[in-house]
Amino acid sequence: MGMEHFKDAILTGKTTLGIELGSTRIKAVLVNEENEPIASGSHDWENQYIDNVWTYNLDDIWRGVQNSYGQMTSDVKNKYGVELTTIGAIGFSGMMHGYMAFDESGELLVPFRTWRNTITGPASEQLTNVFQYQIPQRWSIAHLYQAILNGESHVKNIRFLTTLAGYIHWKLTGEKVLGVGEASGMFPIDINTKDFNKSMLAQFNELVASNDYSWKIEDILPKVLVAGESAGVLTEEGVKLLDVSGKLKAGIPLCPPEGDAGTGMVATNSVAKRTGNVSAGTSVFAMAVLEKELSKVYEEIDLVTTPSGDLVAMVHCNNCTSDLNAWVSIFKEFASAMGMEADMSKIFSTLYNKALEGNAECGGLLAYNYFSGEHITHFEEGRPLFVRTPESKFNLANFMRVHLFTALGALKIGLDILLKQESVQLDEIFGHGGLFKTKDVGQKIMAGAINVPVSVMETAGEGGAWGIAILASYMISKEEGQSLDEYLSKHVFQGKTGSKMQPDPRDVEGFEQFIKRYIDGLEIERKAVEIL
Known part of the structure; x- marks a missing residue:
């Protein structure tokens, strides 16, 4: 496309803007009618730990939003020589869950409690029992109920409870709404009505009835909307913010x-x-879009929804590539000591590819990549560990292979619940994140771990700000009755197939043998935590 075409799109508002507030970075991405990024801006920020709570203050939130927006408009001006004065549609996205509670006059009652806080254990446990539905500690309802259990005085004054993205949207539009995917991390969703689960709302009200609050839970939660629905417009006050x-x-x-x-x-x-995605970096999570409800509650599996309100099972593990990267750094040190200056990407690709030459089940080696605790296997803290017997086939290929396997070990245990116990069917998983950077290797091992074809898209690096910009585009340009997945395949990903890899039966069999050893060896990891 020529420069004039882009310029025209910007001047006539044939664009959409997505802004996502991640835990370390706020990013703004402007896309054209073809859903291609044409300008962007970002702002780095950090949470603070104040009075035993992980938080961001409101000034930092707005400074970050304004900076990332301002940088994006400068990018527009530098690239296309025009001022940005209008946009087709805007969308905001943020870290899910957490707790932002406001009073009658719209004042924040206590500092924003983010998803990172693990201060809601008793609430999470009790609500899971009452609802018979997994309520993780980071969910907004767990934060609210914990504040009630703690006897916090602010609770009686709550008139609105929302998330970070919901807060920004409300201030810019005056609308107290949330997309269903975000809402599903506040309180359980009924996938038939695509709204908060009515019977659980009633159960919650009953649970707290003795406190005589002037509010009912349904009065203080945002209104739930699905992708494609209109969620208000930018007000004059919103423009200033x-x-x-x-x-x-x-x-x-x-x-x-x-x-x-x-x-x-x-x-x-x-x-x-029947699709899903795996994001594999410092931590790893997998999401699988389900065809039906699970048969029972599993503490290893969280349930959220897609932006259209379909049920998604989510398996999250704290540890993925940190230990693997640490070993790669040791090899880099060795190379330097030998006077060989190789760049990191060459060392990564050499070592990762070496792993493909190893024995299918890693030659009897065992490793745990636990830098921190791992709730899937019930560890409060971790110790990275490498173990072998004198008979193990200890060579570089098996050594690298076992560290790639163990990066997906806890994830495999969680996904096996879905794939084996619940017989969830998946046609394809999309991989993104650092583990997939070296061509073919992480992808091949992931496919072997879960016995599902794995695809890696070139566009995966665009991330969530691009994702919310696409949701804004979908709202204003979808055809009558066009579902979100139809819109994506037709208007966003058509022709962008990426590379799809079928599971290799040798890897599948090898991973099954490895995971048995991994589960049997967890006692060794427990002992290491006790002793070291």
């Missing part, structure tokens, strides 16, 4: 605010049933 230069015009439509899980699904084209 978003664009400090004041050049942007009010009246721009906003799509429902979403969580980072939902925008990740959109950005990886995994919102259709």
Whole structure:
């Protein structure tokens, strides 16, 4: 496309903007009618630990939103020589869960409690029992109920409870709404009504009835919307909060605010049933879009929804590539000591590819990559560990292979619950994140671990800000009755197939043997935590 075409799209508002607030970075991405990124801006930020709570203060939130927006408009001006004054639609996305509670006059009652806090153990346990539905500690309802159990005085004054994305959207539009994917991390969703589960709302009210609050839970939660529904427009007050230069015009439509899980699904084209995605970096999580409810509650599996309200099972593990990267660094040190200066990407690709030459089950080696605790295998803290017997086939290929396998060990245990116990059917998983950077290797091992074809898209690096920009596009340009997954395959990912890899039966068999050894050896890891 020529420069004039882009310029015209910007001037006539044939664009959409997505802004995502991640835990370390806020990113703004402007896309054209073809859903291609044409400008971006970002702002780095950090949470603070104050009074035993992980938080971000409101000034930092707005400074970050304004900076990332401002940088994006500078990018527009530098690249295309025009001022940005209008946009087709805007969407906001943020870290899911957490607790932002407001009073009658819209004042924040206590500092924002983010998803990182693990201060809601008793609430999470009790609610899981009452609802017979997995309520993780980071969910908003667990935060609220814990505040009630703690006897916190602010609770009686709550008039609105929302998430980070919901808060920003409300301030920019005046609308107290949330996209269903984000809402599903506040309180359980009924996938038939695509709204909060009515019987669980009633159960919650009954649970706290003796406190005589003037509110009922349904009165203080946001209204739930699905992808494609209209979620209000940018007000004059909203313009002042978003664009400090004041050049942007009010009246721009906003799509429902979403969580980072939902925008990740959109950005990886995994919102259709029987698909899923795996994000593998420092930590790893897998999401699988289900065809039906699970038969029972599993503490290892969280249930959320896609932005369209389909049920998603989520397996999250704290540890993935940290130990693997640490070993690669040791080999880099060795290379330097030998006077060989190789760049990191060459060392990674050499070592990763070496792993493909190893024995299918890693030659009897065993490793645990636990830098921190791992709830799937019930560890409060971890110790990275490498173990072998004198008979193990100890060579470089098996050594690298076992560290790649163990990076997916805890994840495999969680996914086996879905794939084996619940017989969940998956046609394809989309992989993204650091583990998949070296061509073919992480992808091949992932396919072997879960016995499902794994695809890696070139666009996966665009991330959640792009995902929420696409949700904004979907709202204003979908055809009558067009579902989100149809829109994605037709308007966003058509022709962008990426590479798809079928599981190799040798890897599948090898991983099954490895995971048996991994489970049997967890006692060794427990002992290491006790002793070291």
